[in-house]
Amino acid sequence: MRKVMLVEDEEFILQGLENIIEWEDLGLSIVHKAHNGVEALEMLKEESVEIIVTDVRMPLMDGLQLLENVRRTNTDMRFVILTGFSEFEYARSALRLDVEDYILKPINEQELIKALENCIARLKQLEEEKNFHIDQKVEFLKFLEGGMNDGERHRYLEEKERQPEEGFFYAAIMKIDMATLGKNKITDVIRFVFEKKMDGSLKLRHLWGGNILLLAVRTQRLSAPGEWFANLQNEMEIEMGVYSFLIVSDCFTDLKKLPEVYRNIEKLQKYLLIDGYGSCVDEVSLQNRTSTDVAIDKEKFSRMILQKDVTGASSYVEDLFVNNMKKDASVDVLYQIAVRIALILQEIRAEYNLTGEGRQLSDIIEGIWQAEDIFSIKAMFLSEITDIISWLNMENLQYTPVVRQIMAEVKNNYQNDMNLKTLAYKYHMNTSYLGQIFQKEVGCPFSQYLNNVRNSVAKKLILTTNMRINDIAKETGYSDTSYFYRKFKQSYGVSPAALRDMKNY
Numbered sequence: 001m002r003k004v005m006l007v008e009d010e011e012f013i014l015q016g017l018e019n020i021i022e023w024e025d026l027g028l029s030i031v032h033k034a035h036n037g038v039e040a041l042e043m044l045k046e047e048s049v050e051i052i053v054t055d056v057r058m059p060l061m062d063g064l065q066l067l068e069n070v071r072r073t074n075t076d077m078r079f080v081i082l083t084g085f086s087e088f089e090y091a092r093s094a095l096r097l098d099v100e101d102y103i104l105k106p107i108n109e110q111e112l113i114k115a116l117e118n119c120i121a122r123l124k125q126l127e128e129e130k131n132f133h134i135d136q137k138v139e140f141l142k143f144l145e146g147g148m149n150d151g152e153r154h155r156y157l158e159e160k161e162r163q164p165e166e167g168f169f170y171a172a173i174m175k176i177d178m179a180t181l182g183k184n185k186i187t188d189v190i191r192f193v194f195e196k197k198m199d200g201s202l203k204l205r206h207l208w209g210g211n212i213l214l215l216a217v218r219t220q221r222l223s224a225p226g227e228w229f230a231n232l233q234n235e236m237e238i239e240m241g242v243y244s245f246l247i248v249s250d251c252f253t254d255l256k257k258l259p260e261v262y263r264n265i266e267k268l269q270k271y272l273l274i275d276g277y278g279s280c281v282d283e284v285s286l287q288n289r290t291s292t293d294v295a296i297d298k299e300k301f302s303r304m305i306l307q308k309d310v311t312g313a314s315s316y317v318e319d320l321f322v323n324n325m326k327k328d329a330s331v332d333v334l335y336q337i338a339v340r341i342a343l344i345l346q347e348i349r350a351e352y353n354l355t356g357e358g359r360q361l362s363d364i365i366e367g368i369w370q371a372e373d374i375f376s377i378k379a380m381f382l383s384e385i386t387d388i389i390s391w392l393n394m395e396n397l398q399y400t401p402v403v404r405q406i407m408a409e410v411k412n413n414y415q416n417d418m419n420l421k422t423l424a425y426k427y428h429m430n431t432s433y434l435g436q437i438f439q440k441e442v443g444c445p446f447s448q449y450l451n452n453v454r455n456s457v458a459k460k461l462i463l464t465t466n467m468r469i470n471d472i473a474k475e476t477g478y479s480d481t482s483y484f485y486r487k488f489k490q491s492y493g494v495s496p497a498a499l500r501d502m503k504n505y
Helices: 011-020 038-048 063-071 083-099 109-144 150-159 186-196 225-242 255-275 298-306 310-323 329-352 362-370 374-393 403-413 422-424 431-443 448-462 467-476 481-492 496-501
Strands: 004-009 028-034 051-055 076-084 100-105 165-176 200-210 211-218 244-248 252-254 278-280
Touching: 004 011, 004 038, 004 211, 011 083, 028 038, 038 063, 051 063, 051 109, 063 076, 063 083, 076 109, 100 109, 100 278, 109 255, 165 186, 165 225, 165 255, 186 200, 186 211, 186 225, 200 329, 200 496, 211 225, 211 278, 225 244, 225 278, 244 255, 252 255, 252 496, 255 329, 255 374, 298 310, 298 329, 298 374, 310 329, 329 362, 329 374, 329 403, 374 448, 374 481, 374 496, 403 431, 431 481, 448 467, 448 481, 448 496, 467 481, 481 496
Parallel strands: 004 028, 004 051, 051 076, 076 100, 244 278
Antiparallel strands: 165 211, 165 244, 165 252, 200 211
């Protein structure tokens, strides 16, 4: 049964609509009855429908305003507009919003049935078109991912794609920066690019997510294919404000080779890490990237961590990943640096019996492979460094009894409101003197240590639960969420919300 909503401000007309025809005989079921557009939109949030029969003139929100609101998110839902004779011209404006029919009041039973049958037929047509496009996409992906032999590839290109098998071809994968899409959709990007190359020289296919395959079909070889695609990319950035990363293949002359070409350039998408969104790189130029090794001073880096020098260790990582990473470097160099740093941190964990704390080596390695930019990798390592130093502080027994007691107090009661003054009173000590001892032995002021412990717990909750950020702030002893955001970012170099976005490493 297809679901229907009736919208009419006059109750007796609403009841009449419900009773005028046998809805079930048409395969329809009335699930909502609303008295204006505002009420209708609220009901749609609870349960969607496929057909809306609505009056035009209603209080709060009329039928056309309801239609405009629905069309922003749903282009398939069918509408039948009810209108009085005096509102006829007004109702006709609904045609631009893809209305199935409009019926003059008083409502004629046969006209309403006919309009509903048209709605059902149109819904069936839309479903068939969607299924057809899905089947097309499945078959194309089978071709692209190497699921066909040479004969099948030939038949597919000849019968389904209707593209020349010979010529000069260039494939490119465009990866959209989803954060820059704004109100645009991927279909808007595809439409924009298509309209820029309506001469047929460019074919587009949406693969999944923000990935689009572009295929340039040329009668002559391009002297600079990277520039050809980059110009298109620049126009999109200027006119739409949408950024992307483009990886362009070398020229190939047999379209049946597209699956192999696609697999080659798909592997090269990892260069997004170094070049970033807004860049366009081609297969040929990447072969000339340098693979010069970057030296890592293991002893120096380890010493900074063991001396609890968060600033020094963080600066060292910053220098490795940002300042020393040249634009023309091979991405393999970046991966080698990241894995080496991960191994050094793992050795420190093992030496100080911290292997049960925080991320395991396998989690870090997975995070490296899944990261989209250097800054994500850097933020992950800064988080690990801060956590290790915090755990070293908590596990180190080279403290006076009072400092160990205070550290235990913080570890067990970080949710509570505490400060050095109340703790000094509790342990019968001068506040200033206790602060000096604590900073000398622990290596940071009491307030920073308290924040480090709280932030460490907060980080674990962000990565392992679905708790709201505000609730995590309260759970870890922060009464002010904005203060929590500020302190958390100071510790880990990334906001709580950003860390949650990256937790699927």
